[in-house]
Amino acid sequence: MREDASVMHVDADSFFASVETRQKPSLARTPVLVGGTGPRGVVATANYEARAYGCRSAMSMAQARVLCPTATVLTPRFPAYAAHSALIMDTLRELSPLVQPVSLDEAFVDLAAGPFASDPVAGADLARRLIYNRSGLVVSVGLGRSKLIAKLASDAEKPHGFTVVTGDLEDDFLLRKPVAALSGVGPATDTTLRRLGIVTVAHLRAAERDELVRTLGEAAGWNLYRLARGDDPRPVVVEREAKSVGAERTFAEDLRQWELPGALDDVLARALRRLQRHGGGARTVTVKVRLSDFTTVTRSVTVAQPTSEVEQLREAARGALTAANPTEPVRLLGVALSGLTHWAQLRLPTPEDVETASRADGQSTATGLLESTNGRPPELLLPSSESPTDALVAHPSTEGAGALTEATTVDVDAASPSSADSLDDDEERLPAPLTVHTCSVGLDVAHEAYGAGWIARTADGVVTVRFEGPGTEPGPERTFDVRRELLMRIAPPAPCPPRRLTSLPSTAELTAAAPPALAEGDTPGSADAPAPDPSS
DNA sequence: TCTGGGGTCCTAGGACCC
């Protein structure tokens, strides 16, 4: 265990909602909910104004609307969040090469590996200032000797926290925490621990190791035994290989039997797009079916060789769905692709492969491989752009190297016969005309005369657009009938510095001010100049 | 007012091999 508190955890406060209020000035200081807007939507993020009404993440949107009827409910705009996330991560990488993103809005940084090794507190302070000055987003920061402590520290004073827990303060800080604050203790484990009379980390530390292992299992028991002692040697690691990719969809209304194959193709198409992005192939296709009574069944099919062939993966998915055999109406369908590799079998396997497949998994697998060839030339293993493997070289080819193609040329759209209009498409091309089917509150649009804005309300093809952006004052609203007037859906605005900020807020100001007031740039002496970039 | 979507990891049981 290191001596200095040089592990930093950075967490953007109510991230999705904060990006929204940054880009929609009229929403500043008003309650905002971001999440599913459909009948079965849940809240992804509630800003602090909405939390004041009791709204929380993961709550059903219907409930949140009841709690806070005045809240603006926005459809998530992932491209905007991804752009802000990238800016945050890039900024952190200026402070250390060891940055481990945990999600779009969270990261661990090992400051001991960078220029702030001798003064991690200064590094952490700079991190929050740089992020604020470049994006207008406020983060909470925690510093500790381990990930465990850093994470708890960033959580200690949200929003806007800046908490340093040095070694000598660690026990004092840790032992008071409820066990549920520990990463790895969710509702189920919390209940189990409560039955043992364990509520705080102090209780947990007093517990017998054997009892923890007995009641929670080998891994979880040991893990909590160590965490209770502040023993967390997990290093900050830059990148980890993805183990699976997938997609799932909850339907507005439960699906009947006959609707399942089409819906499965839809979900599979999205999963395949992610596989395509990952590059290479997958061996196992897992289909998840959630019934109307919320019971969930998963069935999986594993093929002999990793593949990126649409037909073969679709066949596997259909087989898994059949095995799941849903007898009730279905509310959710999911497809996960695992056993990922950076290469994939795209052509007829060699006789040796078929033999191996037969031995490994019976005749159905071998048949699947054969059927997927469609009379194309025999061959072969495809390299990804990143990591060609020896397997490729070792694999005999009868048609020559000309048969080699990028795995990313797989025709994914062949798996998706549904409308190109769907908002599900996470790789849609913009700009594109707004249609009755693509109106969603929160989306970015532009009008030839009025410029860029966002959809504030929508009903039956009639949309109200508020024309404003991150660099403007709150703007006016205008209403259009999208069947008669052209509105273009456009990409979200890029992240940008907050307006009218001429000096970095001091640590004291950052800690004292509420986020909305700060975001307005109410620093004394502020003018209309952009924020200086202290890194330059 | 019923409960999203992207993932990771763990457990337990069965098949199979040696």
Add this chain to the structure above:
DNA sequence: TCTGGGGTCCTAGGACCC
């Protein structure tokens, strides 16, 4: 005829994270 035990792979479910 009955019975080992370890290792690996696969599957299904569940807990957990954000």
